[in-house]
Amino acid sequence: MCPVLTVDLARVAFTRCTVPSDVPAGGWTSEERPIGFAATQLVPSWTARTPPGAWIEVELQARTTAGELTKWYVMGRWSAHGDPRTSVPGQGDDDGDVAVDTFVARRPVVAFRVRVTAHGGAEVGSLGVMASAVPQRPAAVPSPYAPADAVELAVPRHSQQAHAGHHPEWDGGGANWCSPASVAMVLAFWGRGPAADELGWVGDDDPGPAVDHAARGIYDHSYQGTGNWPFNVAYAGLFGLDGFVTRLRSAVELEGFVRAGIPVIASLSFKEHELPGAGYSTGGHIMVVTGFTAEGDVIVNDPAAPGDAEVRRVYRRAAFENVWLRGSGSGGIVYVLHPPGLTLPPSNGNW
Structure with missing residues (x-):
């Protein structure tokens, strides 16, 4: 059984x-699950145990608004050991396409099934699918804010820029390692991550060996980058965390996680003038939301800073919400990593 929670007005549903x-040899397939609205994107995320030689394949099939079933789309092949760890390009047809980690519907879909095939003794720990339809609004409407005490989680800080030029075989550090740096920060917050004897290959002069380890463990060999959202969740799962990719609708939801003691990794894009204090522009970036000021502004660990000491930033609430939530950006994408069994804040259907 694969229960689904749906919120029609927000147009985000998480299953x-x-x-x-013991996944059968031929794979496991869920029941067809209604979404509750006409969705334009589907993003799965998972954790899995993959001993050497083991791997999983995750696929999605959807039903269009016309009632027709799509083909099965491969959403990722995953192994902790990297053979394989890849998205699958070139799957596009009249119904949709897979953009690295996201099924993008050319015809909106109203239901889906997910299929998992395990190879070599792999086991799936958790599996979720986020369905959404993001309004193509040029700007996000600021969320209401009621004054509250400041909150800030003690998340360790890592600068991606401190790794510039590291390991070109895994996308070369620096500007390309925002996601591994963010995941390494959250793992460290939860007291998880690779042990010292797993980091010997990095080198004694490395400013943050856990970031290099994350980049190696997340790297998508087809996409040739470390920004595959489900792969970041799956990597965190290797260290005992649960996690998922979803969309949040406002800073109110974001603040709910932080006040529950859970830092959140957010995806956003902006021009320099759109996020005062950032000092850079980006077509896509990842940072960790760690707190909120008494005025409601957003405290982050921004790995784009030149060094660890400059990673902590405070961004104005309305500006942050706009570049994070608007349809021309990620539309509120986050990944949430947490210990299993931890109580999450109340949800309106998107986690």
Whole structure:
């Protein structure tokens, strides 16, 4: 059984599936799950145990508003050991296409099934699918804010820029490692991450070996980058965390996680003038939301800073919401990483 929680007005629905530990040789397929609205994007995320030689393949099939079933689309092949760890390009047809980690519908879809095939003794720990339809609004409407005490989580800080030129075989550090740096920060916050004996290959002069380890463990060999959202969640799962990719609708929801003690990794894009204090422009960036000021502004660990000491930033609430939520950006994409069993804040259907 694969229950779904749906909110029509927000047009975001998250489905958490229970996959049997002993996935049959031919794979496991969920029941067809209604979404509750006409969705334009589907993003799965998972954690899995993949001993050497083991891997999983995750696929999605959807039903269009016309009632027709699409083909099965491969959403990722994953192994902790990197063979394989890849998205699959070139799947586009009249119904949609897979853009690295996201099924983008050319004809809106109203239901889906997910299929998991396990190879070599792999086991799936958690599996979820986020369905959404993001309004193509040029700007996001600021969320209401009621004055509250400041909150800030003690998330360790890593600068991606401190790794410029590192390991070109995994996209070369620096400007390309925002996601590994962010995941390494959150792992460290939860007291997780690679042990010292797993970092010997990095080198004694490295400013943050856990970031290099994350880049190696997340790297998508087809996309040739470390920004594959589900792969970041799956990497965190190797260290005992649960996690998922979804869309949040406002800073109110974001603040709910932080006040529950859970830092959130957010994806956003902006021109320099749109996010005062950033000092740079980006077509796509990842940072960790760690707190909120008493005035409601957003405290982040921004790995784009030149060094660890400059990673902590405070961005104005309305500016942050706009570049994070608007349709021309990520539309509110986040990944949430947390210990299993931890109580999450109340949801309106998107986690």
